[in-house]
Amino acid sequence: MGGVSNATTPSLPSADRPEVAALLREALLAASFTADGLLDLLGAPAYAALARSETVPALRATRGDTPLETLVRLFLLQQPAPHARVAEFLPVHACVESGWLAPAGPDEVAATVDVRPYGGPDGEDWFIVSDLGCAVGGAGGSANGGRQADAAVVLGVGGASTTLAGITVRKPVAAALDLGTGSGIQALHAAQHATRVTATDLNPRALHITALTLALSGAPAADLREGSLFEPLRDDETYDLIVSNPPFVISPGARLTYRDGGMGGDDLCRSVVQGAGERLNEGGFAQFLANWQHVEGEDWQDRIRSWVPRGCDAWIVQREVQDVTQYAELWLRDAGDHRGDQADYQARYDAWLDEFEARKVKAVGFGWITLRRTAAAEPVVTVEEWPHPVEQPLGDTVLAHFARLDHLRTHDDAALLAGRFRLAAEVVQEQVGLPGAEDPEHVVLRQHRGMRRATKVDTVGAGFAGVCDGSLSAGRILDAIAQLVGEDPVSLRDRTPAQIRLLVEQGFLEPAE
Numbered sequence: 401m402g403g404v405s406n407a408t409t410p411s412l413p414s415a416d417r418p419e420v421a422a423l424l425r426e427a428l429l430a431a432s433f434t435a436d437g438l439l440d441l442l443g444a445p446a447y448a449a450l451a452r453s454e455t456v457p458a459l460r461a462t463r464g465d466t467p468l469e470t471l472v473r474l475f476l477l478q479q480p481a482p483h484a485r486v487a488e489f490l491p492v493h494a495c496v497e498s499g500w501l502a503p504a505g506p507d508e509v510a511a512t513v514d515v516r517p518y519g520g521p522d523g524e525d526w527f528i529v530s531d532l533g534c535a536v537g538g539a540g541g542s543a544n545g546g547r548q549a550d551a552a553v554v555l556g557v558g559g560a561s562t563t564l565a566g567i568t569v570r571k572p573v574a575a576a577l578d579l580g581t582g583s584g585i586q587a588l589h590a591a592q593h594a595t596r597v598t599a600t601d602l603n604p605r606a607l608h609i610t611a612l613t614l615a616l617s618g619a620p621a622a623d624l625r626e627g628s629l630f631e632p633l634r635d636d637e638t639y640d641l642i643v644s645n646p647p648f649v650i651s652p653g654a655r656l657t658y659r660d661g662g663m664g665g666d667d668l669c670r671s672v673v674q675g676a677g678e679r680l681n682e683g684g685f686a687q688f689l690a691n692w693q694h695v696e697g698e699d700w701q702d703r704i705r706s707w708v709p710r711g712c713d714a715w716i717v718q719r720e721v722q723d724v725t726q727y728a729e730l731w732l733r734d735a736g737d738h739r740g741d742q743a744d745y746q747a748r749y750d751a752w753l754d755e756f757e758a759r760k761v762k763a764v765g766f767g768w769i770t771l772r773r774t775a776a777a778e779p780v781v782t783v784e785e786w787p788h789p790v791e792q793p794l795g796d797t798v799l800a801h802f803a804r805l806d807h808l809r810t811h812d813d814a815a816l817l818a819g820r821f822r823l824a825a826e827v828v829q830e831q832v833g834l835p836g837a838e839d840p841e842h843v844v845l846r847q848h849r850g851m852r853r854a855t856k857v858d859t860v861g862a863g864f865a866g867v868c869d870g871s872l873s874a875g876r877i878l879d880a881i882a883q884l885v886g887e888d889p890v891s892l893r894d895r896t897p898a899q900i901r902l903l904v905e906q907g908f909l910e911p912a913e
Contacts, residue, residue, distance in 0.1 A: 412608050413499035413512060420498040421615035423491045428515075428527065431467040431489055433475075435519035441468055450476070450536040451559075475515040476535055480504035513609070515616065516556050518585070520592070521570070521793065526617040529609050530556030530583045551657050552605045554583055560689055561585045564645045566792035567768055569685045569799050573640035577679070578622070579629060579672065582658060584610030586643045587622045594641065597622040600632045603657045629668075630675050638679055642686035646672050649731055650691050650764055652755040656735060665759055666692045670707045673769055677709025680773035686712075687770045687798075694721065694763040701783045704769075713774050714781045715801055718767040721787075727764045728752035772802050780805055782905075790851050797850040797907070804904050807911045813897040817875035820912040821868045821900075825849060827908055829862055845908050853906050860885070860892065861899050870912035874900060 414420075428434075439447050446457035455477050462469040462477070467489040473479035474486070486492050486501075486509055495501040496509065504510035514535035518526045528535070535556040565585060576594035578587040580601055587599040587610055599622045601607050607624040614621055625632035629646075647661040648669050654662030661668030669690040676686035694700045700718070708714040722730065728749055732738060737745045756762075782805075811819060826848040831840035843862040846854040857865065860881055867877050878896055882889035903909045 411499060411512065412605070413612060415608055415611040415615070417494075417498040418615050420491070420494045420500070421612070422618075423494060424500060425527070425616050425618060427490045428471065428517075429525055431471055433468055433471045433517055434525045435517045437468060438472065438517050441472065453536055455536060474509075475511045475513075478511065478514075478532055480508040480510040483507055483509050513612070514556055518557055518617075521589070522592075524592075524617075526588060526619075527613065528557050528583050528585055528588075529612040529616060530554050531605075531609075551655065552603050553656065553658065554603065554606045554609045555658055556583055557585055560645050563768075563792070564643060564687065564689050565589050567770070567794045567798060568643055568687050569641065569770075570793075570795045571799070573684075575639045575681075576641040576643070577633075577639040579642060579644035580606075580646045581610045581622075581624075582606050582645065584613035584622075586645065588613060588617055588619055590641065590643065591619040591622065598625065598633075598637075598639075599623070600625045600627060600629070602626070602628045606658075629672060630679060633679070638681050638684075640681050640684040642676050642679060642684070644672055644686075644688045646688065646690070648689060648691040650693060650727070650755075650761075651731065652751045659731070659734070665761070666690070673707040673771070674709050676771055677712050677773070680712070680771065682773050682775060684773050685770060685798075686772075687768070690767065690769050692765045692767075693759065693761045694765060696760040696762050700765055704783055705781055707769075708771065708779075708781050711773060711775075711779065712771040713776070713779045713802060713805060714772075714783075715770045715798070716767065716781070716783045718765045718783075718785045719787055720766045721763050722766075723763050724753060724756040724761060728756075770798055776809060778809075780809065786851060786853070788852065791849055794850065800850075800907065800910075804907065804911070808901055808904060816897050816900055817878070817893060818873055820870050820873055821904070821909040822870040822912050823865055823868045824908055824910050827865070829866065845903075847907065850907060853908070855902070855906060855908065857899070857903075860896065861903070864896070864900070865903060865908060868909055 442458055442461045446461045449457045458472065459477055462472045470481050470485060474481045483492065492501065492509065496503065499512055501509040502512050514530045514532055516528045516535040518528045520526050531554050534553060568589065570593055573594045575596045576590040578590060578597065578599040581587050581599035582601065584599065587597050590597045591614065599607070599610055604626050607626055610622065611624060646668060647657065647659050649659040650666055651660045654660045663671065669692060672688055680686055692700060692704055695703070704716050732745065732748060737748055824847065828846050828848065830844040830846055832842050832844060833840035842856050843859065844854050844856055845865060863881050864877055875893060878892050879889045882892045900909065904911070
């Protein structure tokens with residue numbers, strides 16, 4: 401794969417020189433140009449500022465002349481560096497020849513791409529390659545700046561990227577698909593537990609940068625294919641894992657390839673979800689980030705349920721909702737439009753609101769969608785709203801959710817009462833009521849791991865959960881509670897399974913079998 405360039409987008413390093421990528425990787429690691437090294441050098445405030453596209457604190461923290469400071473300025477802050485100094489710790493000749501560096505005046509070199517250290521889940525030292533100015537911000541920070549950012553610009557690591565990586569189920573699989581790979585971060589993660597990784601993107605520049613990310617991170621090469629969504633795949637190709645952080649932004653037009661899918665409303669996200677069903681092997685997972693419209697007179701949950709393909713269980717979590725003005729402002733700022741001509745900014749803003757008004761959209765939801773291919777006669781679709789903090793990574797939590805779903809699906813009420821359960825780790829009980837009151841107004845069970853849920857229970861539910869240690873069946877525990885509170889045990893057995901099901905579904909109780 402050769403260099404890619406056009407009038408506004410600089411050329412890229414060669415993806416056909418793995419030996420140069422290996423030399424560069426070795427030199428970066430030797431200089432501690434890693435996620436931990438970056439945090440130690442910059443300090444937490446300056447490190448966090450980079451995520452907000454603010455580079456001044458990092459520039460102030462790298463005014464010295466150490467190899468690490470020079471590398472941060474060179475590959476993250478777009479500052480040229482003296483050729484002779486860089487040659488002391490980087491293979492400069494090979495890097496210039498293969499395109500990682502370019503001459504900048506008679507005595508300096510500059511990076512042609514951003515390279516950001518990224519820590520893998522098991523302490524791996526990885527590097528995410530992106531277009532200049534995109535390692536620490538959106539398109540508004542790109543080398544071309546704001547409104548003039550090229551449509552093909554490829555971003556680095558953002559909050560959405562790390563969110564998807566964190567919720568993805570990590571178990572050994574034969575084949576994984578990264579749909580709309582971008583800078584290659586999802587393909588990089590998948591390469592650690594998939595025998596074969598396929599990565600697709602409409603933007604050939606993104607595929608080139610994905611190859612660079614994998615090579616510089618010391619990961620196996622992926623099967624890179626150009627095209628929209630599932631188009632590059634053969635009809636008979638199926639996968640055990642599909643992940644996608646697609647261009648989900650609901651916008652009036654296809655302006656920036658990385659975010660605007662070019663379809664009307666939320667049709668692109670719907671197409672991604674619906675198309676994944678036939679591409680999944682039995683038991684395989686598909687996991688996406690998505691935006692969806694909240695349309696006047698329509699239940700948003702019904703809208704998302706209609707996307708789920710046949711033969712798939714689904715768990716859909718809405719994490720945030722923005723009104724249409726907040727949403728338009730967010731993405732106008734992401735592109736840097738707020739820093740340009742005000743008349744142009746206002747016209748773009750107006751066009752966005754016109755689009756929403758025409759579609760009767762009052763708000764936009766953002767969240768996660770997980771599908772699992774199942775042979776069950778009646779797939780289960782769970783749609784919920786959970787805007788509260790969670791504990792990443794959540795891949796094991798997602799896996800456990802579907803395991804509990806299987807248990808509930810195969811156990812009727814009688815089997816549920818005959819089964820044994822354990823209270824999940826780090827669940828606490830809170831009693832809510834007025835100070836000094838004899839009895840609490842209600843009891844809350846709260847998780848301190850995973851989804852960190854909280855749910856109200858009655859005194860029977862609280863007592864039941866507190867006794868569950870895997871030693872007694874649910875029915876025997878309820879019989880003992882009935883005797884304590886003077887209630888008919890048959891009546892208690894009849895009305896409690898629904899509450900047990902909810903506690904199991906939400907992860908407060910785990911089957912002990």
